[in-house]
Amino acid sequence: MTTRSRQLRRNASIAENRLWYVLRNRGLNGHKFVRQFPVGPYFADFACREAALIVELDGGQHAENMADERRTAFLNAEGYAVLRFWNNEVIQNRDEVCLAILQVAEGTPSPDLRFAPATLSPSGRGITGARAAAGAKFLNQARSVLLPLGEKVARPEGETDEGAFNRGNAL
Incomplete structure (x- = not known):
């Protein structure tokens, strides 16, 4: 796995290098991103584990690709x-791309993005999903309302963010 990740990082596309220049070293509003992150049989171009977000860059060969849909479904099932x-x-609008990534990482994505939200249940799916569901501060924000794919979790009356976090840790 490590060897393949290193090889993919060495052979990165121009677009990947341009985006990495901004994302590295918590360069996007303090969000920690990693490159060529292994998730099951796949390697994500960029991943923010704290926000349970994966950013993929696609070339022309990815247009209407069924393999990408299966990959996205798998990543969503893992909680990303x-x-x-x-x-x-x-390459042409890196600043706008970074703004879109920041909006999604902070829980306010635009509905016209090529965005597939993770369908987390209260306990999450997969190891990462459970961790994201338990501790993510943005879990109950508008992020899941824009493109609903699964059940929507309602917070009990009067429960605070801290109470939801503690309940998630008890699972």
């Missing part, structure tokens, strides 16, 4: 939201 951009979008 997936955000996709075309390579030329990153």
Whole structure:
């Protein structure tokens, strides 16, 4: 796994390098991103584990690709939201791409993005999903309302963020 990740990082596309220049070293509002992160049989281009967000950059060969849909479904089942951009979008409008990533990471995505939110139940799915569901501060924000794919979790009357966090840790 480590060898394959290193190889993918060495052979990164121009778009990946341009985006990594901004994302590295918590360069996007303090969010920690990693490159070529292994998730099951796949390697995510960029991943923010704290926000349970994966950013994928696609070239022309990915247009209407069924394999990408299966990949996205798998990543969602593991608890990650997936955000996709075309390579030329990153090359031509890197600042707008970074703004879109920041909005999703902070829980306020635009409905017209190529965005597949994770369908987390109260306990999450997969190891990462459970961790994200238990501790993510943005779990109950508008993020899941824009593109509903699964059940919506209602917080009990009068419960605070701290109470929800503690309940998630008890699971």
